[in-house]
Amino acid sequence: MTNEQYIEAIEKRHSRRAFKPKHLADDVKDVIKQMVDVVNESAGLDFVFVDDATPFFKIFSGKFSMIIVAGPDSQKAREDCGYYGESIVLQCVYHGLGTCWVSGTYNENKVYESFDFPSEKRVYAVIAIGYARDRYSIVEKSMYSATHKKSKSYQDMIEVCDEKLPEAYSYALKLVEKGPSAVNRRPVKFRYENGIFSAYVDEPYSDKSIDFGIAKLHFVIGTRAKGINGKWSLENVFEVSEPQRLKFEPKENNDEQ
Numbered sequence: 001m002t003n004e005q006y007i008e009a010i011e012k013r014h015s016r017r018a019f020k021p022k023h024l025a026d027d028v029k030d031v032i033k034q035m036v037d038v039v040n041e042s043a044g045l046d047f048v049f050v051d052d053a054t055p056f057f058k059i060f061s062g063k064f065s066m067i068i069v070a071g072p073d074s075q076k077a078r079e080d081c082g083y084y085g086e087s088i089v090l091q092c093v094y095h096g097l098g099t100c101w102v103s104g105t106y107n108e109n110k111v112y113e114s115f116d117f118p119s120e121k122r123v124y125a126v127i128a129i130g131y132a133r134d135r136y137s138i139v140e141k142s143m144y145s146a147t148h149k150k151s152k153s154y155q156d157m158i159e160v161c162d163e164k165l166p167e168a169y170s171y172a173l174k175l176v177e178k179g180p181s182a183v184n185r186r187p188v189k190f191r192y193e194n195g196i197f198s199a200y201v202d203e204p205y206s207d208k209s210i211d212f213g214i215a216k217l218h219f220v221i222g223t224r225a226k227g228i229n230g231k232w233s234l235e236n237v238f239e240v241s242e243p244q245r246l247k248f249e250p251k252e253n254n255d256e257q
């Protein structure tokens with residue numbers, strides 16, 4: 001998918017909790033399974049695709065599948081789960097599917113009972129995926145109004161800013177604002193000091209780090225749209241790669257007297 005297509009998906013994504021009464025087509029499931037395999041292989045995570053997710057849910061309706069978002073027990077794995085899980089979400093949304101990140105309103109014990117996760121692995125959340133109903137259900141509307149009474153703007157997420165933010169960064173933060181987060185809390189704090197852009201969450205060993213990973217992906221997509229090629233370091237500083245330039249450095253000619 002191109003960066004523009006990711007942005008289109010960010011613009012149109014909303015959490016969906018009411019699905020049509022038909023399961024995903026087999027070829028769609030195959031593509032999602034391939035995405036799961038790619039994530040597990042490239043990021044060292046333990047995502048699992050589950051064909052029929054309905055037995056693990058009470059308040060979601062219709063038929064839907066899910067991805068179990070799991071990985072090692074570390075802060076980095078939590079952030080990576082958010083980052084890579086959201087990349088799958090956006091690809092699904094772009095192709096017309098409804099999705100919802102879920103860390104609370106599903107039966108987590110049943111997931112641990114039904115799937116054999118080694119004891120050192122953790123399940124952080126699941127992502128429900130299905131054909132969303134054309135109209136929002138009453139449950140969806142009431143969950144939306146419960147979580148969106150007061151939404152933080154991106155300006156509220158900036159803790160320190162000692163000079164005007166580059167336009168590319170404020171654009172990218174607007175895409176962060178559109179990202180999903182548990183109970184819409186938007187817990188990431190951004191800092192721009194001495195030309196260094198960084199971010200953190202208060203409790204990195206909680207599911208706030210899942211929200212953080214999601215926010216980091218949205219930020220990268222936003223800056224890329226503005227021609228900036230950057231990535232988040234392990235310390236969560238946003239590092240911009242310098243464009244490669246061919247340098248013409250004539251050797252000193254010592255023969256010349």
Ligand SMILES: Cc1cc2nc3c(=O)[nH]c(=O)nc-3n(C[C@H](O)[C@H](O)[C@H](O)COP(=O)(O)O)c2cc1C
Nearest residue numbers: 014015101102103104105147180181182183184210
């Ligand atoms: C890590 C995470 C956990 C979430 N857990 C739940 C959940 O347990 N139940 C639910 O209905 N929605 C859940 N959500 C969805 C959020 O409520 C939703 O993203 C937020 O309210 C913003 O709304 P939007 O996704 O429509 O933009 C979760 C989202 C994230 C990122």
